[in-house]
Amino acid sequence: MNLKFQLTEEQLHNIGISQEDIWYCVPYDLSEKGVFVRDSYVVVTAEELFVTADSRVRRRIKLAGCQVQCRTLVNNGLLALRQESGRWETLVRFSMKHLVRFSYLARGAQMLAEGRMEKVESLEYEPVCPVCGRVLFGTRECSYCSGHGRFSYRLWVLCRPYIKSFVLLILLMLAGSLSSLIDPKVQQQFIDGALVNRSGGTPQILWFVLVMLGLTILNILLSVASKWYSTWLGSTIAADLRRRLFYKLQTLSLSYIEDRKPGELMNRISQDTNSVRRFMEMAFSTSVTQFMTMAAAIVYMCIINWKFALCAVVFAPIGFFVATRAMEFVGNLFRRWFRANDRLNSRLQDVLSGISVVKTYGREKQEADIFADMSDDYTKQVIHRDTCLDILFPTVVYIIGMGTYLLVYTGGIQVLNGVMTPGVLMQLLTYAGMIYRPLQQLASFPRQWSEVRISVERMYDILDVENEDSACRGTEKPELTGQVDFSHVYFGYKSYEPVLNNVNLSVKPGEMIGLVGASGTGKTTLINLLMGLYKVDSGKLLLDGTDINDIDGEYLHGQVGVVLQETFLFNGTIRENISFARPDATLEEIVMAARMANAHDFICRLQNGYDTYIGDRGYTLSGGERQRIAIARAVLNKPRILILDEATSNLDTESEFLIQKALERLQKNCTTFAIAHRLSTLRDADRLVVIHDHEIAEVGSHEELMKQKGIYYGLVTAQLEMSAVET
Amino acid sequence: MAPGMGGSPPGRRRPGDFVPQRNEEPAGELDLEKLEQQSRDMMELHMLNRDNAEFRENSGGFLDLSYNGRVYEDVQVVRMFPFSRPDEYLSVRESGDQAAEIGVIENLPRDFDGPGEEAVRHQLALRYFLPAIRKIYNVRQEMGCVYFDVETDYGRCQFAFRSNSNAVTRISESRVMIQDLDNNCFEIPDIRKLTAGEQKKLDVYLT
Ligand SMILES: Nc1ncnc2c1ncn2[C@@H]1O[C@H](COP(=O)(O)OP(=O)(O)O)[C@@H](O)[C@H]1O
Ligand SMILES: [Mg+2]
Numbered sequence: 003m004n005l006k007f008q009l010t011e012e013q014l015h016n017i018g019i020s021q022e023d024i025w026y027c028v029p030y031d032l033s034e035k036g037v038f039v040r041d042s043y044v045v046v047t048a049e050e051l052f053v054t055a056d057s058r059v060r061r062r063i064k065l066a067g068c069q070v071q072c073r074t075l076v077n078n079g080l081l082a083l084r085q086e087s088g089r090w091e092t093l094v095r096f097s098m099k100h101l102v103r104f105s106y107l108a109r110g111a112q113m114l115a116e117g118r119m120e121k122v123e124s125l126e127y128e129p130v131c132p133v134c135g136r137v138l139f140g141t142r143e144c145s146y147c148s149g150h151g152r153f154s155y156r157l158w159v160l161c162r163p164y165i166k167s168f169v170l171l172i173l174l175m176l177a178g179s180l181s182s183l184i185d186p187k188v189q190q191q192f193i194d195g196a197l198v199n200r201s202g203g204t205p206q207i208l209w210f211v212l213v214m215l216g217l218t219i220l221n222i223l224l225s226v227a228s229k230w231y232s233t234w235l236g237s238t239i240a241a242d243l244r245r246r247l248f249y250k251l252q253t254l255s256l257s258y259i260e261d262r263k264p265g266e267l268m269n270r271i272s273q274d275t276n277s278v279r280r281f282m283e284m285a286f287s288t289s290v291t292q293f294m295t296m297a298a299a300i301v302y303m304c305i306i307n308w309k310f311a312l313c314a315v316v317f318a319p320i321g322f323f324v325a326t327r328a329m330e331f332v333g334n335l336f337r338r339w340f341r342a343n344d345r346l347n348s349r350l351q352d353v354l355s356g357i358s359v360v361k362t363y364g365r366e367k368q369e370a371d372i373f374a375d376m377s378d379d380y381t382k383q384v385i386h387r388d389t390c391l392d393i394l395f396p397t398v399v400y401i402i403g404m405g406t407y408l409l410v411y412t413g414g415i416q417v418l419n420g421v422m423t424p425g426v427l428m429q430l431l432t433y434a435g436m437i438y439r440p441l442q443q444l445a446s447f448p449r450q451w452s453e454v455r456i457s458v459e460r461m462y463d464i465l466d467v468e469n470e471d472s473a474c475r476g477t478e479k480p481e482l483t484g485q486v487d488f489s490h491v492y493f494g495y496k497s498y499e500p501v502l503n504n505v506n507l508s509v510k511p512g513e514m515i516g517l518v519g520a521s522g523t524g525k526t527t528l529i530n531l532l533m534g535l536y537k538v539d540s541g542k543l544l545l546d547g548t549d550i551n552d553i554d555g556e557y558l559h560g561q562v563g564v565v566l567q568e569t570f571l572f573n574g575t576i577r578e579n580i581s582f583a584r585p586d587a588t589l590e591e592i593v594m595a596a597r598m599a600n601a602h603d604f605i606c607r608l609q610n611g612y613d614t615y616i617g618d619r620g621y622t623l624s625g626g627e628r629q630r631i632a633i634a635r636a637v638l639n640k641p642r643i644l645i646l647d648e649a650t651s652n653l654d655t656e657s658e659f660l661i662q663k664a665l666e667r668l669q670k671n672c673t674t675f676a677i678a679h680r681l682s683t684l685r686d687a688d689r690l691v692v693i694h695d696h697e698i699a700e701v702g703s704h705e706e707l708m709k710q711k712g713i714y715y716g717l718v719t720a721q722l723e724m725s726a727v728e729t
Numbered sequence: 730m731a732p733g734m735g736g737s738p739p740g741r742r743r744p745g746d747f748v749p750q751r752n753e754e755p756a757g758e759l760d761l762e763k764l765e766q767q768s769r770d771m772m773e774l775h776m777l778n779r780d781n782a783e784f785r786e787n788s789g790g791f792l793d794l795s796y797n798g799r800v801y802e803d804v805q806v807v808r809m810f811p812f813s814r815p816d817e818y819l820s821v822r823e824s825g826d827q828a829a830e831i832g833v834i835e836n837l838p839r840d841f842d843g844p845g846e847e848a849v850r851h852q853l854a855l856r857y858f859l860p861a862i863r864k865i866y867n868v869r870q871e872m873g874c875v876y877f878d879v880e881t882d883y884g885r886c887q888f889a890f891r892s893n894s895n896a897v898t899r900i901s902e903s904r905v906m907i908q909d910l911d912n913n914c915f916e917i918p919d920i921r922k923l924t925a926g927e928q929k930k931l932d933v934y935l936t
Contacts, residue, residue: 034790036858038884076811077914078858082789090803091789097858098911129910137874137889137910146872330870334933337892341936459873460893 003124004132005106007043013057023047025121026110028103032078032095044081044094044104046111048119051083053093061093065115072101072108074498079104102126105498126497153455156462160243160278164235171231172290178224179295181217183302186432188213194425228287236282243461244275250464258467266344268351270464273343274457281454289447292440299436306430313408314434321402328394332452335387340456342380349376391449403438406431476552482561482642483546484511484673486532490541493531497539501527503696505541514674516684518714519693525677526567528693529645532675534558545643559583563641563672565649569632571623576605577612580634587638598664599633600657625652633661646676650683658683681721690714775832777821778840782832786848790855794821794831801831806852812900815857819849860886861916862907865927875934877907881915888913890934897934905935 007027014020026046033039045052046065053061067086073079079101081093096104102124110122130137131144138144161168188210196206248271251259259267303311353360353369360369413430416422491505501524509515517525530536531543534550543550550558560583571579580595581587587595592612596602604627608614616623616631623631629652636644644665650658658680665674666686678684690707692700692714700712707714782796791803803824810818816837822828834840837849860881867878875896876889888909890896897907905917920928 032858032883036854036860036883038881038886075856076858077912080855084789089787089789090791092791092855095855095858098913101911136871137891152872337933340893341934345936463873463891463893 003103003106003126003128005103005110005122005124009043009045010057013043013054016057017045017052017054017059019045019047025114026107028100028107030081030094030096030100030104032097034092034095036078036095038097042094044107046107046114048114051093051111065111066117068111068115070108070111070115072105072498074101079498081108101498153458156458160239160458163242164239167231167235171228171235171287174224174228174231175287175291176294178221178228179291179298181220181224182295183298183436185214185217186302186429186436188217189432190425190429193428194423225291228291232287233283236279236286239282240275240279243278244271247271247275247461247464250467254464254467266348267464269340269344269347270460274461277453277457278461281450284450296437296440299433303430303433306426310409310413310430313412314405314437315402316408317404318402321398324401325395325398328398329452332391332394332449333456335390336452336456339380339383339387340460342376342383346373346376346380349373395449399438406434406438409434476549477554478548478552479554479557480546480548482558484513484642484671485509485544485546486643486673487544487547488541489544491531491538491543492540493527493536493538495527495536501696502531505698507691507698507701509673509675511673512671513689514676514687516687516690517675517677517693518681518684518690518717521679523693524696525693526647529564529647529675529677532643532645533562533564560639561642562645563636563639563643564645565629565632565636565647567647567651567677569625569628571616571628571631573616575610575613575615576608576631579616579631580612580638582635583639591638592634595634595638596631598637598661598667599630600660600664601627601630601634604630626654626657629653630657630661633665637665640672642672644672644674646674646678648677648679651679662686681718775830776840777832777834779842779845784841784845784848786844786851792848792852796831804831806834806849806856808853808857811857812904815853819853859914859916861918865923865930868930877909879915888915892934895936897931898936905931 005026005028006024007029009017009021009024009027024045024047027043029041029043031038031040031042039055041057042055043053045054049065051061051063051065051068051070052059063083063085069084071082071090073082078095078097080095081104082090083093084090106122106124113120113122128138131147133147134144136144136146192206192210196210251267251271300311300315303314349372353373360366409430413422413427417424417427486507486509488505488507491502492500493502493505494500505528507515517528519525527536531538531550534553534555537551545553545558563583572582577592578585580592593602596605596612605612605614629649633646633649636646636649646665650661653661662683676684676687684690685704687704689701689703691698692707692712694700694713700707700710700714702710708718777794777796782794785793785795787793787802789803792806794801794804801823805822805824805828807820807822808815808818809820817835819834819837821831821834823831834849837846841849860883862879862881864880865877866880866885867876869876869878870892873892874889875892876887878887879885888907888911890907890909896909897905899905903919903921905920907915907917909915917923917931920931923931
């Protein structure tokens, strides 16, 4: 992200510096009262900070000894500064557009004020293309400037792997439309040659009937073949897309997925790929044949008499003009409908997965009403869409078809004058019909075109994202022993809202680290970083000396065992759930893992043992039982790094103790990070790390920290007294 | 990288340097008495009004509060119900990361007046930036993104959001919020006051 905007000569002159003096230069866009302003900058040089407005300098401040902060407010932010022995004051205001930039600037200016001549750099992408001003969706390259964002290009990329099949399909269709074009010619010969002159006899009629029959059969065969072939092609492309989307979704960073409703993502995988299939099957096959027939018919008519050809198509441009003008409108109809559909699906998903909450609060009736409203809305959208389409496209077809009247009128006069034979007129009218009839069938084409256009747009919304913000995209597979080093790690889910500040921690293989701190301080976040779910914003996270970003993700996750705060079990048997990470585990390994997690006994008490079906349907486990299965899942992996995020919070003290003993044995050769609110759980940890105010506040063993009488001491005494009250 | 909320105070703590004490009381003496007090506090709202509290704007443009014989500097005023009750139930908090609540203003125009009310209003205007859209000049849709060009009560501005996102939401029958790609928010106080054409343009994106 650009932190050094280019100033004009005049602006530089007014400030009295040259471009090279500038360390940071960032625009702000709000006045103190909140009015949008332009051409206003905050400029930082090695020693000073300038605020300019309309290319004049408004403030000039010596940086040394100052404190600089970027404060996030609601939908805007401000740069605050405190001069030595002064008060905090507001320097400038800006909208969220510049917030990230200012948070970097504040950090950079602060370092300069402290006399550290280091430059802050931003690796984040520009949100807007610097060339054309269009929004970039988490990509480095502007898809407009490169032309890769155009629908036709995307469709082409989609179809490129199947180009041979397409050529074959088009040849089939070509043959089909040629065979139907011979028909009128044969008819004309028959009428003018055999009937009008009354020169032919029964054999000619029979011969004619046979030829007609043969042509019809050929026609049918060709159309069946091309239909079948296009169905196959459509399904294959859709399946391919579905696979790619699903894969992409899995590799996308969590932050992207968290931003979207699950129902919406589901729709994109299941429905949008389907609309591509439908398009390929229906629209593509029929429309290509029809277009070819139309084109050939026009050519034939031109050969016979170009004036008549002109009569037939004279209204077409008007029709096409109306159709293209309507395209955006139709696109919006589909957009509205997709949106209603997403809404409906998300709600359904939401309510069904939270059905127990709905029931316990007796909200069935209200939920049903809300759903009924949404369903009505959806129905309305469908009806509105279809009504519009049903009026619009037949109208267009009618406009184009008005040429027939002209044709009949002029042609009729010519036949009466004896200039033209009735057979030729008949042939011309048939060809004209061949132009209009496909149009009728093509009436649904713009609709399908619009639908597939929006669908492709929605799918590329996912496919285009570069997964830059999740870590471990590398290829290295270092031998992991469990050595973990955090060095100057900063992280925030949003870059202007820090969750972890300057984390420094070095963990030796086999060590057990207990993470302690109030909820919301960033313990789980630290764990997420360690699992490579998010990328650190600055600083380094090293596993056995290798940067986590360079490590192969799959390889890393194979070496890390995790039990999360919220246990998630998949639909499947207990056995499948335990062996989720390693489906090839032997039965003995599975049982051993379950024993370690103290889950074996309760599993044996179940009627179906390890084959008990759990998840949405089937047997439902208690919170503690779920946790124990999750622990078994984690230890089965024989992980190098074991992560327990409140893994035993739902267990009674006795099971917790048993599991701890078992884990201790396991921990001999694996580094453990454990988070627990019950501090007694962490008693045996080699070191405790206290996180406070988004920073590491204390590190040491239980005894050391107790002696130190700091935050940890406070927490322990508080818990002791609490439990004293309880008993 | 996340630069954080700007500069850190000089001498940032490292894990190696132990911090024996917090600024407040030593954490070790956290006793039941205090917890009890805290839990009582949690259940109690300290109502601020012109009789017991005085707000003043300080030279830096921030807000100071004198309350119960104490002076709090740089306090924050937070709306509890920013959409439904913008002038009522304002939480007044100390500055800093884990800001404790000092008290609550139940109804600003009723409980305060004069310079005090002005000062609080100024803080609110600073904190909550929510331009209201008066007029939609142009809506352009291109490659999955919608570009708006609008007139707001804070001047003309342009913003963009994804056409397939949930950027436009209805928060009541007539009130609509738009969140753009940078997380800026715009408000349409009464969608019925827009022209039919403007409403149609917006309607496509309404969640
Ligand atoms: N996925 C997320 N997106 C944005 N913010 C998050 C996300 N997860 C957690 N946070 C925020 O980060 C902070 C730290 O959360 P977390 O690490 O879960 O705390 P802890 O585990 O210590 O209770 C919290 O303020 C929380 O609101
Ligand atoms: Mg947590």
